[in-house]
Amino acid sequence: xxxxPRSLVAFTxxxxxxxxxxxxxxxxxxxxxxxxxVQWTGFTLEWYRRLLERQDILAALRVSLTVGxxxxxxxxxxxxxxxxxxxRHRFRGRTLLEGLLYLPIVTPExxxxxxxxxxxxxxxMALGIxxxxxxxxxxxxxxxxxxxxxxxxxxxxxxxxxxxTLGADEVATFRRVTLPLLSPGILAGALxxxxxxxxxxxxxxxxSGPGSTTLPVLIYSxxxxxxxxxxxxxxxxxxxxxxxxxxxxxxxxxxxxxxxxTL
Amino acid sequence: MSGARRLLAGLNRRPRLAxxxxxxPGTLWLLLFFFVPIAVVFAYSFMTRGVYGGVTGGFTLxxxxxxxxxxxxxxxxxxxxxxxxxxxxxxxxxxxxxxxxARAGRxxxxxxxxxxxxxxxxxxxxxxxxxxxxRDTGFVNAVLLALGVVREPLxxxxxxxxxxxxxxxxxxxxxxxxxxxxLEKLDPTLLEAAEVLGARPLARFWRITLPLSAPxxxxxxxxxxxxxxxxxxxxDLLGGAKQMMVGTLVQNQFGxxxxxxxxxxxxxxxxxxxxVAVLAYLRxxxxxxxxxxx
Numbered sequence: 360x361x362x363x364p365r366s367l368v369a370f371t372x373x374x375x376x377x378x379x380x381x382x383x384x385x386x387x388x389x390x391x392x393x394x395x396x397v398q399w400t401g402f403t404l405e406w407y408r409r410l411l412e413r414q415d416i417l418a419a420l421r422v423s424l425t426v427g428x429x430x431x432x433x434x435x436x437x438x439x440x441x442x443x444x445x446x447r448h449r450f451r452g453r454t455l456l457e458g459l460l461y462l463p464i465v466t467p468e469x470x471x472x473x474x475x476x477x478x479x480x481x482x483x484m485a486l487g488i489x490x491x492x493x494x495x496x497x498x499x500x501x502x503x504x505x506x507x508x509x510x511x512x513x514x515x516x517x518x519x520x521x522x523x524t525l526g527a528d529e530v531a532t533f534r535r536v537t538l539p540l541l542s543p544g545i546l547a548g549a550l551x552x553x554x555x556x557x558x559x560x561x562x563x564x565x566x567s568g569p570g571s572t573t574l575p576v577l578i579y580s581x582x583x584x585x586x587x588x589x590x591x592x593x594x595x596x597x598x599x600x601x602x603x604x605x606x607x608x609x610x611x612x613x614x615x616x617x618x619x620x621t622l
Numbered sequence: 623m624s625g626a627r628r629l630l631a632g633l634n635r636r637p638r639l640a641x642x643x644x645x646x647p648g649t650l651w652l653l654l655f656f657f658v659p660i661a662v663v664f665a666y667s668f669m670t671r672g673v674y675g676g677v678t679g680g681f682t683l684x685x686x687x688x689x690x691x692x693x694x695x696x697x698x699x700x701x702x703x704x705x706x707x708x709x710x711x712x713x714x715x716x717x718x719x720x721x722x723x724a725r726a727g728r729x730x731x732x733x734x735x736x737x738x739x740x741x742x743x744x745x746x747x748x749x750x751x752x753x754x755x756x757r758d759t760g761f762v763n764a765v766l767l768a769l770g771v772v773r774e775p776l777x778x779x780x781x782x783x784x785x786x787x788x789x790x791x792x793x794x795x796x797x798x799x800x801x802x803x804x805l806e807k808l809d810p811t812l813l814e815a816a817e818v819l820g821a822r823p824l825a826r827f828w829r830i831t832l833p834l835s836a837p838x839x840x841x842x843x844x845x846x847x848x849x850x851x852x853x854x855x856x857x858d859l860l861g862g863a864k865q866m867m868v869g870t871l872v873q874n875q876f877g878x879x880x881x882x883x884x885x886x887x888x889x890x891x892x893x894x895x896x897x898v899a900v901l902a903y904l905r906x907x908x909x910x911x912x913x914x915x916x
């Protein structure tokens with residue numbers, strides 16, 4: 360392999376630094392004693408301790424986790440089913456469906472958000488946890504389908520054929536062979552759906568109501584008002600959680616081409 | 623349980639029914655909560671605004687006509703210009719980065735991971751981190767003042783530059799990844815052949831590497847352009863109220879202004895521009911490999 364020019368390596372290193380520096384600085388200053396200044400005045404966990412006392416933050420965390428868990432479960436089941444149908448069945452309108460599945464991925468978030476808001480308003484549905492769940496499932500199904508399908512395409516079908524030949528019925532084959540082989544893909548899809556759910560701001564902003572504020576929506580309203588270390592602390596928690604989730608997603612999809620792993 | 627078992631086994635003997643059963647719930651969900659809402663937006667964009675912010679029936683083109691006002695056309699022009707600048711900047715910065723990662727050997731996986739993490743980190747948190755860095759009493763100004771580079775804090779936040787920087791910072795990974803994928807697929811023997819045949823490094827890059835990575839460039843450009851066009855968070859938080867963009871205009875109509883039909887019309891115009899971009903992408907994508915071969 361040819362060596363890369365040093366200038367190119369330096370440029371790339373600079374880009375990586377700029378890409379990660381802001382969030383790192385944010386995290387470091389969540390541990391700073393001073394409330395207002397960016398002077399380092401000493402280490403403290405005070406702001407994290409205060410998070411536990413803030414009822415609004417704890418309530419938002421509960422909403423985020425509830426929405427994340429429920430929408431992930433639904434989106435994973437629905438997305439896996441679509442992936443199975445696309446990979447294993449030939450049917451009319453298949454290409455059309457594939458194209459339509461990509462539409463939620465390329466539609467601007469703000470359009471998705473206001474369109475759901477209008478739908479719920481037209482149906483006189485009160486905005487709350489259930490409307491957020493509906494929205495999150497709608498935008499994550501496509502992503503789950505893409506991830507699970509990538510796993511299905513790479514799967515060895517002879518194992519299933521062997522099971523059928525050896526006398527297992529379809530149900531047993533599906534449960535004992537297909538599902539275990541598919542499980543890393545399903546888990547990766549679920550992690551992705553969960554990460555997208557707890558991170559989403561724009562769509563949630565339009566479909567959440569009073570009493571159903573998620574963590575990102577709360578951070579937004581806090582960040583618009585003021586700069587305070589508790590925002591740094593709660594943001595850091597969110598970043599650490601998503602980074603861990605993405606680390607596991609990466610492990611699950613690793614080694615099968617960059618496309619699936621990175622999506 | 624045995625009932626469910628029989629049902630599943632029965633479905634397996636009827637593949638078309640099985641396909642329908644697998645597809646039904648998911649596609650129904652997407653239909654009801656993705657496609658129907660878009661249709662609702664379309665319908666709203668032709669309705670008349672009601673007295674209390676709701677709508678009354680009837681058909682009118684007034685909202686689309688209103689958008690032709692120079693004020694709103696200016697918003698659209700500014701938004702498209704910003705999205706184009708963001709895409710070009712992401713390309714100029716992202717291509718060398720993708721090129722380096724593709725040739726990084728054992729560091730490749732770590733670097734890819736570091737590119738992907740920001741993509742899945744809350745966009746809101748990342749934007750907030752920029753505010754923390756760029757505001758008058760922020761980290762950047764504190765460092766510059768301490769180093770004596772400047773005497774007065776620089777005004778960095780709430781400027782058009784801040785919005786552009788925020789968008790590039792936000793969407794750079796979306797440009798790097800597809801370019802990386804196409805560079806990764808590039809057959810190194812082609813470059814060796816060119817070298818043997820006497821092509822210089824720059825010629826090898828222009829005539830082989832760049833044309834063969836064109837599909838990645840085009841895909842990356844689309845992945846960056848679309849969200850930049852609809853951006854609402856970045857202009858809202860980093861641009862202040864001064865820089866109205868299509869995204870913030872839509873948000874205003876559903877928030878403070880409560881003019882849902884006009885907001886719907888603007889959303890539809892945004893969708894139309896996105897659709898044009900997607901169609902242009904599909905045309906370019908189908909043409910790109912041909913050029914590479916020629």
